[in-house]
Amino acid sequence: MTTRALITGITGQDGSYLAELLLDKGYEVVGMVRRSSTVNFERIAHIQDQVTTVPGDLLDEVSLINILREHRPHEVYNLAAQSFVQTSFGQPVLTGEITGLGVTRLLDAIRIVDPEIRFYQASTSEMFGKVQEVPQKESTPFYPRSPYGVAKLYGHWITINYRESYQIHASSGILFNHESPRRGLEFVTRKITHAVAQIKLGQLDTLALGNLDAQRDWGYAGDYVEAMWLMLQQEEPDDYVISTGRTHSVREFCEVAFGHVGLDYEQYVTVDERFMRPAEVDLLIGDPTKAREKLGWIPGTSFEDLVTTMVDADIDLLSGKLREIS
Ligand code: NDP
Ligand code: GDR
Numbered sequence: 001m002t003t004r005a006l007i008t009g010i011t012g013q014d015g016s017y018l019a020e021l022l023l024d025k026g027y028e029v030v031g032m033v034r035r036s037s038t039v040n041f042e043r044i045a046h047i048q049d050q051v052t053t054v055p056g057d058l059l060d061e062v063s064l065i066n067i068l069r070e071h072r073p074h075e076v077y078n079l080a081a082q083s084f085v086q087t088s089f090g091q092p093v094l095t096g097e098i099t100g101l102g103v104t105r106l107l108d109a110i111r112i113v114d115p116e117i118r119f120y121q122a123s124t125s126e127m128f129g130k131v132q133e134v135p136q137k138e139s140t141p142f143y144p145r146s147p148y149g150v151a152k153l154y155g156h157w158i159t160i161n162y163r164e165s166y167q168i169h170a171s172s173g174i175l176f177n178h179e180s181p182r183r184g185l186e187f188v189t190r191k192i193t194h195a196v197a198q199i200k201l202g203q204l205d206t207l208a209l210g211n212l213d214a215q216r217d218w219g220y221a222g223d224y225v226e227a228m229w230l231m232l233q234q235e236e237p238d239d240y241v242i243s244t245g246r247t248h249s250v251r252e253f254c255e256v257a258f259g260h261v262g263l264d265y266e267q268y269v270t271v272d273e274r275f276m277r278p279a280e281v282d283l284l285i286g287d288p289t290k291a292r293e294k295l296g297w298i299p300g301t302s303f304e305d306l307v308t309t310m311v312d313a314d315i316d317l318l319s320g321k322l323r324e325i326s
Helices: 013-024 042-050 061-071 085-090 092-113 147-166 188-200 221-233 250-260 289-295 303-318
Strands: 004-008 028-033 051-055 075-078 118-124 170-175 207-209 239-242 269-271
Touching: 004 013, 004 061, 013 028, 013 042, 013 221, 028 061, 042 051, 051 061, 061 092, 075 092, 075 221, 085 092, 085 147, 092 118, 092 147, 118 147, 118 221, 147 170, 170 221, 188 207, 188 250, 188 303, 221 239, 221 289, 239 289, 250 303
Parallel strands: 004 028, 004 075, 028 051, 075 118, 118 170, 170 239, 207 269
Antiparallel strands: none
């Protein structure tokens, strides 16, 4: 029997990598996409003929129930979210609706249609927020610092609640930042690598950033989607921290990215208040011991490889070299 998976957020960074992984494993992949006035399939264009896309929205429970009834997935990966922290300060209610309540809508649709479906929730290190313990692990107290982090914490607890209330095989992956050439341009890593490529190619003079001292545990998205799949293959549902166990500042990211093309970041980077957040998360570093011991998961990409791969990919992209972004 072919295993069928539904991915919400398939047009996003992680959705595209997860879809590739599941197709490689012989899954039938159904991807939920929300209606927009322009087609937004750039990240899945290369696999579009292998996945079934269906219209739906985390804001609309009827659409979720209908998709589950029609496509009967065995596994559901909830990757859809308003995922940009900065935007969550400007649109806190919408963020709560999608990123928080959206999880309940989907879990409740599963409860109604087929509680045997296995469920993955995309939780986040942003739930740890203000530093309570270093490194952060599954038992570390949460202290979110943005409407996004608060909404995700709600999603995390409602996942646990549906697991305990209705015995749904629901797992929550507390993933630390993970990046790739497919990362959205507004996130700091891709903003930097794209700007480095532009500067190198003579298309840009300076790069304005916010807090250069923020520290993040950055991994590669392609490695992290494997952990999502592994969680749903376990006999028992559970929660796992997924991270590299190393941290670097935004400044260090700049150093490596600019250095890769022979430039000194200090000559190009300026600090602009517009990119500072009302409340910041200063330091994230995750302890992935549980994932290693229980899932057998280990991150396979170093920080330096991640940064240089992203810079090279952006140089290729901007210099018009035809290639599939990996
Ligand atoms: P992206 O922002 O790249 O993708 C988000 C996806 O959600 C897009 O496909 C988007 O669709 C979709 N979406 C947004 N709103 C809705 C809605 N109302 N209904 C249905 N779909 C919607 O995020 P990532 O791929 O980076 O992250 C995947 C998930 O993992 C997110 O939930 C994120 O919060 C979480 N996460 C990410 C981490 C990271 O470092 N990348 C770390 C920890 C957690 P559209 O294309 O139409 O905008
Ligand atoms: P984050 O990612 O908020 O950690 O959320 P982002 O790349 O936006 O910020 C990381 C850190 O860099 C600092 N920063 C800047 N950030 C942006 N975007 N733009 C800037 O110019 C800039 N300058 C400095 C930020 O202040 C922050 O400290 C990501 C998202 O993918 C979430 O969905 C996910 O849950 C978390 O990672 C884990």
